[in-house]
Amino acid sequence: MSTVLVLAGRGDAPVRRPVLQLLTLARRLGEPAAVVFGEPRPDLLVALGGHGAGTVHAVAVPEGHPPAAATPALVDLIRRTAPVAVLAGADPTDRELAARLAVRLDSGVITDAVDVRAGTDGPVATRSVFAGAMLVDGVVRRGTPIVTVRPNAVTAEPAPTTPVVERVEPATADPVPVARVVSRTARQVGDRPDLTEAAVVVAGGRGVGSAEGFALIERVAAVFGAAVGASRAATDLNWWPHELQIGQTGKTVAPQLYLAAGISGAIQHRAGMQGSRVVVAINKDPKAPIFRTADFGVVGDLHTVLPALASEIERL
């Protein structure tokens, strides 16, 4: 059976949920093998092995260099192992690597897939386009298909195995990288989970009324262990950080549950959240477009509905 390479990020960091989802998708195409940058820590190995990675390729990345510096070593690895596909996540590093690999391998890249399956002409990747109005199936017709996949495209399913670690040295032909990492700062708002990886997202819009009003959104998020996002109206008003804006010009999220409070549901906002499994909308206008996307709608003032919702769930 052919291998499927999954880019699993840094070896010195805990596993990210999307990586486990990629391993689950990879099993539909062949035998998953993970690639990490640097030496994998024990808990990472356990998580990768627990989701079917029979091999973990540990690619040496020179200290201070971004993962892109490992592209030549990755290219060598792909040429040597001839995987049926390379699956990557949707974060900026994975996207950059995917593009670099496709260029260096003279193959093709499909970005932002919401599903991947085996087909007669190789892996078929489904993309959601025109703000989710259409689904498009694509195949790469030359070389190794490189596919970046949105978080939460599938539910991660365990498939325990004991991974073999294979160390991959930097390629001898490595050019001196043009970029160097000077410092790393993790920006997090409170202790909320990452917006693009969270299973539950609570988002507020102009209807929240003020920056202080977002304390209520955070309270509800805390009850669910959710990430907090916002519409562009709310971020433009500086009620919530711009990097947590959801939509066409913000982040794309696809959680199990998306709770939209005081958001009208403009097409540019829906473009970033309509991959969500269940959408609950709270809006005082019964004609708000968000109700056309929502699975459940509450017509009412969020300042009344959200505290009642939080109290009810806190009691459970």
Ligand code: FAD
């Ligand atoms: P509004 O449209 O003003 O809606 C507020 C809603 O809150 C209303 O439906 C109202 O009924 C409801 N409300 C008010 N008070 C309450 C209350 N007390 N309780 C309950 N409900 C209440 N937008 C994005 O979100 N993300 C993007 O990435 C994005 N990109 C864009 C890119 C371009 C090129 C353009 C042109 C626009 C973009 N927009 C984006 C903006 C988008 O068109 C909308 O203007 C924006 O999404 C509106 O935000 P909103 O729903 O919070 O505000």
